[in-house]
Amino acid sequence: MTRCYDDGALRAGLDGELTAEALHAQQEHLAACPECRARRAALKALADQTASQLRVVPPDVPMALAALRQRIDRERPVPDRSRSFHLPSSQRSISMTSTRIWRPWMGWAAALAVIIALLAFPPVRAVADQLLNVFRVQNVVFVPVTNERMEQLRQLNFDGETLFLAPPKQTGGSSEAQPVASLSEASTLVGFTPAQPVLPGPSSSAEFAVTDRATFEFQVNVESARELLRLAGVTDVTLPDALGAAPIVAEMSPAVSARYAGDGYEVMLVQGVSPQVTLPDGVEMQQLGYAALRVLGMEPRQAATLAAQIDWRTTLVFPFPADINALRQVSVGGSPGLLVSVDHQGEQYQSLYWQRGERFYVLSGSGLNADTFLAMAESVR
Amino acid sequence: MAEHESDGALLERLWRGDEAAFEELFVRHYATVYRVLYGLTGKREAAEDAAQETFLTLYRRPPAPNQPVRPWLCRVALNTARNTLRSERRDAARIERVAQAPAVEDPSAAVERIEERHQVRAALATLPQRQAQILLLRHAGLSYAEVAAALDLAPGSVGTLLVRAERAFAEAYARHRSAGTDDQLPGKQVQP
Known part of the structure; x- marks a missing residue:
C-alpha cells in the first residue's frame, strides 16, 4: 500500500484542489486504508460543521451596488x-x-x-x-x-x-x-x-x-x-x-x-x-x-x-x-x-x-x- | 459575452474608465467580500460599510490588470475591516438587526441564532489572526491559490493550515459554548 496521506492532502482532496492524477492516487490509497478513510470522514465532518457555523445570509448585491453608485455620485461634486x-x-x-x-x-x-x-x-x-x-x-x-x-x-x-x-x-x-x-x-x-x-x-x-x-x-x-x-x-x-x-x-x-x-x-x-x-x-x-x-x-x-x-x-x-x-x-x-x-x-x-x-x-x-x-x-x- | 470576460479583461476596461466593467466586477465579487467581512465583524451593517469601502478602493485605485482580483479584494477588505473595527469597538453595544435571522423562525429560534453567532464571533476572536483569516477566506469561497495569494502563503500549505484552523475554531467554539454567556458579548470581535 502507498504511504498514508496527511490531513492537508486529504483536505485538499475534499476541496477539489488536487490534480486529477493526484486525486486518483489518493482514492486508490483510501480504498485500501481504513485509517485514512476515517480521518478523511472526520475532516469532512469538521469542514461541514465549520461551514455551517460560518454561513452568512447572502447580501443584497443590487442594493449594495446602488448604494455605492449613490456614494460615488455624491462624492463627485462637479456635474x-x-x-x-x-x-x-x-x-x-x-x-x-x-x-x-x-x-x-x-x-x-x-x-x-x-x-x-x-x-x-x-x-x-x-x-x-x-x-x-x-x-x-x-x-x-x-x-x-x-x-x-x-x-x-x-x-x-x-x-x-x-x-x-x-x-x-x-x-x-x-x-x-x-x-x-x-x-x-x-x-x-x-x-x-x-x-x-x-x-x-x-x-x-x-x-x-x-x-x-x-x-x-x-x-x-x-x-x-x-x-x-x-x-x-x-x-x-x-x-x-x-x-x-x-x-x-x-x-x-x-x-x-x-x-x-x-x-x-x-x-x-x-x-x-x-x-x-x-x-x-x-x-x-x-x-x-x-x-x-x-x-x-x-x-x-x-x-x-x-x-x-x-x-x-x-x-x-x-x-x-x-x-x-x-x-x-x-x-x-x-x-x-x-x-x-x-x-x-x-x-x-x-x-x-x-x-x-x-x-x-x-x-x-x-x-x-x-x-x-x-x-x-x-x-x- | 460579458459573462465570459476574465477579471483581468474587466480590470483593463476599468483602467480605461469603463464603469460597466466595474459593475461587472462588483456583481461578481461582492458576496465573497461581504462574507469575509461579515465573518470578521459579525455585523451586517459593518460588513456592508467595509465592503463598500473595499469596492470604492477598487473603483479608485484598481490593481494592475494582471493581478488576480479576488485575493486583492480580500486583502483590501481585511485592511478595511481592521480600521472599521477600531471605531466599531467604541460602539460595542450596537445591536445586530434581528432581521438578519430568517423570517420564518419563531422568536426563540431567532434568539438562539443570534447567540450562536455571538459564540462564533467570540471563538474566532480567540484564534490567531492568520488562522481566522484562512478560515474566513476559504469559507467565503476562495480557492487555495487565492487564499495563498491573499495572505502571502505557499499554496501547498493551505490545506494543512486550513485543517489546523478549523480544529482550533471548533475547540474555541466548544469552550465558549460551555463557558456560558460571559463570553458572548457582542462587542467582542475578531482581529482581522
Missing part, C-alpha cells in the same frame, strides 16, 4: 457638464479620467492621468530643433475660455475619441499604489522629500501611498485633428504629418499621496514630479500651441503673441471656462493654481492644482471653507 472645462479637442483621453477628476478623493492614478491628458494635447512644448522632443512642465498658464466658445465647441459634436489612433496604453513600469507607513518611507521610495501640509486640526487617521514610475503611449490621428480645426473655424494653421508619425510617450515619475482625516474634514494631497513627455520628431510646437489657443477662441494676433511668449518646452497650458463661478485662479506660494470649489448638499468640496518647479500638487478636501483650504495649500512647502 458632468464641467467636462467642457477641459480642452474639448482632447476629450477622449480626458474622458477616461474626467469622471474621476473632481471627486474629493481623487486617486493618485486619476490625478496623474489628468496631467497626462493635459500634456498630451499639442500646446505643450516647443524648440523645434531639438532632436529629442522632451519636455517637463515647470510652469502653468491658465487660459480662460469664454462660455460662448465652450458652447460653440460643444456644438461641433466632434468625437474626441477619434483624435487618437488607440486608447493610451501602458508600456512599462508599474501603476499600482503601494501603501507605506509614513512620508519618510515614501520619501525613500520616490527619491524626493514629499511636503507635509499643516492640517486644519488634529487628524485621527493618516494614510500614505506611493506610485511607481510608469510609461504610457498614445498616437495622434492627424487627419482627425485637422478635421477638428476645420470644424472649429481655425483655417490659418496646418498640422504637420509628423504629429501622428510616432507615439507620444509620457513617462510618469513616482508620486506620493497622503490622506488625512480629522474632526469634520478630510483631505488628500497628491504630489509628484511632472511626467516627462516625448513627442514625435519634427513637430513645431509653437505652431501647435497657436492652433490650440485659436481653438480655445483666442483672436489670431493675441494667440500668435502668446504662442511666441510661452516656453512650450516647460509650460502647461491649462484652459478653463472663464465664467464658471466654481473655478478660480489663485496663487499658492507665488505659483499659479486653479481652485475648484463646490457646495454639494451642504458640504464644501475643493480641489486645487498647482505647480512649483518640476513638482505638481493636487490637494482635494471636504469640510473646509476656501480660506482654510488655501491656507493649507500654502503650508505645503
Whole structure:
C-alpha cells in the first residue's frame, strides 16, 4: 500500500484542489486504508460543521451596488457638464479620467492621468530643433475660455475619441499604489522629500501611498485633428504629418499621496514630479500651441503673441471656462493654481492644482471653507 | 459575452474608465467580500460599510490588470475591516438587526441564532489572526491559490493550515459554548 496521506492532502482532496492524477492516487490509497478513510470522514465532518457555523445570509448585491453608485455620485461634486472645462479637442483621453477628476478623493492614478491628458494635447512644448522632443512642465498658464466658445465647441459634436489612433496604453513600469507607513518611507521610495501640509486640526487617521514610475503611449490621428480645426473655424494653421508619425510617450515619475482625516474634514494631497513627455520628431510646437489657443477662441494676433511668449518646452497650458463661478485662479506660494470649489448638499468640496518647479500638487478636501483650504495649500512647502 | 470576460479583461476596461466593467466586477465579487467581512465583524451593517469601502478602493485605485482580483479584494477588505473595527469597538453595544435571522423562525429560534453567532464571533476572536483569516477566506469561497495569494502563503500549505484552523475554531467554539454567556458579548470581535 502507498504511504498514508496527511490531513492537508486529504483536505485538499475534499476541496477539489488536487490534480486529477493526484486525486486518483489518493482514492486508490483510501480504498485500501481504513485509517485514512476515517480521518478523511472526520475532516469532512469538521469542514461541514465549520461551514455551517460560518454561513452568512447572502447580501443584497443590487442594493449594495446602488448604494455605492449613490456614494460615488455624491462624492463627485462637479456635474458632468464641467467636462467642457477641459480642452474639448482632447476629450477622449480626458474622458477616461474626467469622471474621476473632481471627486474629493481623487486617486493618485486619476490625478496623474489628468496631467497626462493635459500634456498630451499639442500646446505643450516647443524648440523645434531639438532632436529629442522632451519636455517637463515647470510652469502653468491658465487660459480662460469664454462660455460662448465652450458652447460653440460643444456644438461641433466632434468625437474626441477619434483624435487618437488607440486608447493610451501602458508600456512599462508599474501603476499600482503601494501603501507605506509614513512620508519618510515614501520619501525613500520616490527619491524626493514629499511636503507635509499643516492640517486644519488634529487628524485621527493618516494614510500614505506611493506610485511607481510608469510609461504610457498614445498616437495622434492627424487627419482627425485637422478635421477638428476645420470644424472649429481655425483655417490659418496646418498640422504637420509628423504629429501622428510616432507615439507620444509620457513617462510618469513616482508620486506620493497622503490622506488625512480629522474632526469634520478630510483631505488628500497628491504630489509628484511632472511626467516627462516625448513627442514625435519634427513637430513645431509653437505652431501647435497657436492652433490650440485659436481653438480655445483666442483672436489670431493675441494667440500668435502668446504662442511666441510661452516656453512650450516647460509650460502647461491649462484652459478653463472663464465664467464658471466654481473655478478660480489663485496663487499658492507665488505659483499659479486653479481652485475648484463646490457646495454639494451642504458640504464644501475643493480641489486645487498647482505647480512649483518640476513638482505638481493636487490637494482635494471636504469640510473646509476656501480660506482654510488655501491656507493649507500654502503650508505645503 | 460579458459573462465570459476574465477579471483581468474587466480590470483593463476599468483602467480605461469603463464603469460597466466595474459593475461587472462588483456583481461578481461582492458576496465573497461581504462574507469575509461579515465573518470578521459579525455585523451586517459593518460588513456592508467595509465592503463598500473595499469596492470604492477598487473603483479608485484598481490593481494592475494582471493581478488576480479576488485575493486583492480580500486583502483590501481585511485592511478595511481592521480600521472599521477600531471605531466599531467604541460602539460595542450596537445591536445586530434581528432581521438578519430568517423570517420564518419563531422568536426563540431567532434568539438562539443570534447567540450562536455571538459564540462564533467570540471563538474566532480567540484564534490567531492568520488562522481566522484562512478560515474566513476559504469559507467565503476562495480557492487555495487565492487564499495563498491573499495572505502571502505557499499554496501547498493551505490545506494543512486550513485543517489546523478549523480544529482550533471548533475547540474555541466548544469552550465558549460551555463557558456560558460571559463570553458572548457582542462587542467582542475578531482581529482581522
